[in-house]
Amino acid sequence: MKRSQQIILVILLLTLSSLSGCAARRPPAEPQPRLQLNWERETPQSLLASLQTKTEALNAFTAYFQISMDPPPKGMPSSFSGVLYLHKEATRTSLRIKAFHMFGTTLFDMVAQDGTTRLYIPSQRTLYVGRMDQNAQDGNQGPQAVFSAMLIDFSRLNARPHSTLTIGRHHVKLPLEGGEIWLDKETGHIVSLSRGDKTISYGNYQELQAGKPAMPTEINLTTATGKARCLLKEVTLQDKMAPSNFDISHYQVKETKPLSAATKR
Numbered sequence: 001m002k003r004s005q006q007i008i009l010v011i012l013l014l015t016l017s018s019l020s021g022c023a024a025r026r027p028p029a030e031p032q033p034r035l036q037l038n039w040e041r042e043t044p045q046s047l048l049a050s051l052q053t054k055t056e057a058l059n060a061f062t063a064y065f066q067i068s069m070d071p072p073p074k075g076m077p078s079s080f081s082g083v084l085y086l087h088k089e090a091t092r093t094s095l096r097i098k099a100f101h102m103f104g105t106t107l108f109d110m111v112a113q114d115g116t117t118r119l120y121i122p123s124q125r126t127l128y129v130g131r132m133d134q135n136a137q138d139g140n141q142g143p144q145a146v147f148s149a150m151l152i153d154f155s156r157l158n159a160r161p162h163s164t165l166t167i168g169r170h171h172v173k174l175p176l177e178g179g180e181i182w183l184d185k186e187t188g189h190i191v192s193l194s195r196g197d198k199t200i201s202y203g204n205y206q207e208l209q210a211g212k213p214a215m216p217t218e219i220n221l222t223t224a225t226g227k228a229r230c231l232l233k234e235v236t237l238q239d240k241m242a243p244s245n246f247d248i249s250h251y252q253v254k255e256t257k258p259l260s261a262a263t264k265r
Contacts, residue, residue, distance in 0.1 A: 037185070037186075037188055039165060039167050039172055039185065040167070042165055043159075043164070043165070044159030044160070044163055044164070044165060044174050044175060045159055047165065047174055047183075048154045048155070048157055048159060048174070049154070049155070051154040051181075051190070052153070052154035052155045054213040055153075055154065056088075057211070057212055057213055059087070059088055059237075059238075059239075060086060060087040060088065060237070060238040060239070060240060060241050061085075061086055061235055061236060061237050061238055062083065062084065062085050062086075062235070062236050062238065063083070063084055063232050063233070063234065063235040063236070064081065064082070064083050064232070064233050064234045065081065065082055065083070065084060065230055065231065065232050065233075066079060066080070066081045066230070066231045066233075067079060067080050067081070067082075067099075067228060067229070067230050068228065068229045069226065069227070069228045069229075070226055070227045070228070071226055079102075080099055080100065080101070080102075080107060081099070081100055082097060082098050082099035082100055082107075083097075083098050084096065084097045084098075085241060085245050085246065087238070087240070087241040087245070087246070092113065092114055093112075093113075094111070094112070094113045094241070094245075094246045095111070095112045095113070096109070096110065096111045096112075096245060096246050096248075097109075097110045098110075105122070106122050107121075107122075108120065108121050108122070109122075109248050109251070111246050111247075111248055113246055115131050116129065116130070116131055117129070117130060117131070117259055118248060119259065119262055120248055120251050120253070121262075122251070124254075124255075125251075125252065125253060125254035125255065126253070126254065126255045126256070126257055127251070127253045127255070127256045127257070128256075128257050128258065128259045128261060128262040129256060129257075129258065129259060130258050130259025130260060131259075157176055157177075158176065158177045159174065159175060159176060159177070160175035160176060160177055161177075163175040167185070168185065169185070170184070170185050170186075171183065171184060171185055171191060172184075172185050176195070178195055178196065179193065179194045179195035179196070180193075180194050181193050181194075187205070187214070189202070189205050189214060189216070190202050190216070191203075197223055197224045198221065198222070198223050199221070199222045199223075200219060200220070200221050200222075201219070201220045201222075202216035202218070202219055203216060203217075203218040203219075203220070204216065204217045204218040205217070206235075215232070215235060216232075217231065217232045217233065217235075218230070218231055218232075219231075219232075
């Protein structure tokens with residue numbers, strides 16, 4: 001895989017993972033009363049449904065992010081920044097992620113909408129286009145796999161058969177088929193999600209306005225090959241986003257290739 005493409009996939013992975021349980025932020029709201037959680041009444045299935053309800057509370061937001069990687073890909077800086085846009089509607093979800101080099105030039109610009117991903121790399125003047133499910137057999141190699149794994153739809157996750165919640169002194173474990181979720185016992189916030197060889201931990205939750213879940217502004221990813229960290233800031237809730245926020249047609253594209261070509265060695 002080319003170095004620039006390795007960077008893209010790491011940034012996508014960390015940025016998208018932050019969307020699994022976050023909501024957008026308005027100006028500071030009044031402190032919310034502490035939730036009264038009755039874990040003894042919860043089942044793995046009911047808890048997954050509750051987590052899904054929280055994700056559906058997110059409608060539209062913009063945010064800046066910073067990614068740091070250890071070890072960094074050879075020949076590349078260890079950190080990058082960018083901006084993301086997300087708009088969820090009844091029938092579609094639109095996502096745009098624009099990442100920058102250290103001195104502000106665009107590293108890549110990507111839009112995912114209606115199941116189709118458009119990934120533009122300015123240094124190549126190349127636009128990669130394809131459906132996220134085209135290369136599902138490629139495992140973790142394609143951006144489409146990152147979307148399916150990190151834009152978490154809790155309604156598609158299955159609790160481990162015949163399992164129950166493990167309620168500890170400070171944390172609650174939700175067993176999944178092929179993984180597990182750990183939650184803070186007092187707040188109900190997700191602490192970590194493990195699936196396969198990936199563990200994503202969430203921290204520094206920000207309290208939001210009434211009716212919205214708290215947002216994790218620090219996300220850490222650990223895999224068999226390294227670690228990465230994502231910090232979110234200046235998250236802004238939008239009532240609705242204009243279509244122009246997801247339009248990348250202004251680029252002077254020299255060549256168009258299938259999305260699968262973006263991850264070939």
